[in-house]
Amino acid sequence: MKPIELPVLGARHERSDAARNRQKILAAAERLFMRDGVSCTSMDAIATEAGVGKGTLFRRFGDRASLALALLQASDSAFQEAFIRGPAPLGPGAGPCERLIAFGEGLLGHIAAHGEILLAAQTASGPGRRFDAGPYSAYRAHVRMLIEQANARLDADYLADVLLSCLCAELVMHQMRAQGMSVSRLQAGWEQLVKGVLAC
Amino acid sequence: MKPIELPVLGARHERSDAARNRQKILAAAERLFMRDGVSCTSMDAIATEAGVGKGTLFRRFGDRASLALALLQASDSAFQEAFIRGPAPLGPGAGPCERLIAFGEGLLGHIAAHGEILLAAQTASGPGRRFDAGPYSAYRAHVRMLIEQANARLDADYLADVLLSCLCAELVMHQMRAQGMSVSRLQAGWEQLVKGVLAC
DNA sequence: CGCCTAAACGGACCTCAGTCCGGTTGCCTG
DNA sequence: CAGGCAACCGGACTGAGGTCCGTTTAGGCG
DSSP states (O other), X not given: OOOOOOOOTTSSOOOHHHHHHHHHHHHHHHHHHHHHOSTTOOHHHHHHHHTOOHHHHHHHHSSHHHHHHHHTHHHHXXXXXXXXXXXXXTSBTBOHHHHHHXXXXXXXXXXXXXXXXXXHHXXXXXXXXXXXXXXXXXXXXXXXXXXXXXXXXXXXXXXXHXXXXXXXXXXXXXXXXXXOOOHHHHHHHHHHHHHHHHTO | OOOOOOOOTTSSOOOHHHHHHHHHHHHHHHHHHHHHXXXXXXXXXXHHHHTOOHHHXXXXXXXXXXXXXHHTHHHHHHHHHHHHHSOTTTSBTBOHHHHHHHHHHHHHHHHHHHHHHHHHHHSOSSTTHHHHSTTXXXXXXXXXXXXXXXXXXXXXXXXXXXXXXXXXHHHHHHHHHTSOOOHHHHHHHHHHHHHHHHTO
């Protein structure tokens, strides 16, 4: 994969043709993901559909996972905004235990809504890539903080990764598809899990 | 991937050339994994090292993940034997909570010992493959049983997957390598986690 | 011992993610 | 408007996982 240097906002201007192509690519990807399913859509197909060369596609997005992530950027930013500055119980104002439960319920809903694309985003190329890229570190910091607030004697660093691993797309999709668990059941399970772990 | 029809024991005889080649392949894979690292070893290289055609390799093992799994079969069977019929606290004789703690500690040790290969084994090709193949279902059944024994009011089906997701190779490798957590810290965290969830 | 067939063999081939690099173009400066 | 250059474009190329299918062989049987 390339050294990557995504559209840092400070970087002068994004050239107009580049911006146009980025939009074309995102639109094409969304269209094909809808039409054929995420896992059946190749990067070649997206490039062709967008009327763009393959090199251009990879220049703008680095790899398949990052493209998927870019498609979810809007809804993901909204979610982050909600749990950082939004109303309780997700945002500040509620107790940490309550917030953590709401966080998981929100994330489960997010996965239920955008499962296929999230799967592509989290199915990293190299092992461990999924922990470096995307919104993972923001989620992790948030969960870590809530754990610490709830019970300072816990190993928050450990538990943050552990609790998030119960909310990863691959697992949740498997629980929903293969095991037939409903979103509400997963949410109820998450609530019990959090209460047990935080002892609240 | 092929329809797959692995060495069912009932299948008459395994032809001698097939058995010989299987051994050659396993030996070659182990050698190259040791020498160059798992992630830097291609299937082509293994076939060449084994003095065997690529088709033969894939005929015997289906895919990369299954080959990795086959390499770990011995130590994995030993582990399964230990938690099913071995001495307490891993095997029967101890209480479910204690056994579950011991199970996680054992699995964490297993991962620490064979991390790279387990990573290849669990990094499925298709999404969710890791839940279908390998020892996952045996682990799952065991964990599910212990949860149920410990506290019948819990959603054992949900929690089995959830607890196992904290012991998957990708996560644990990340915690050890990127976050610098020691095995004993992970084991201590696991113990706290289990106690919290099972309320024991 | 020779035949026959199911099973195994092996390498050419396919697809697809990701890279490279020679040619092109937007945009800033004078 | 002209020139220069950094950024961008695109498609040929690489490497790896996985498949196909014509050829070979083990080993049971007469």
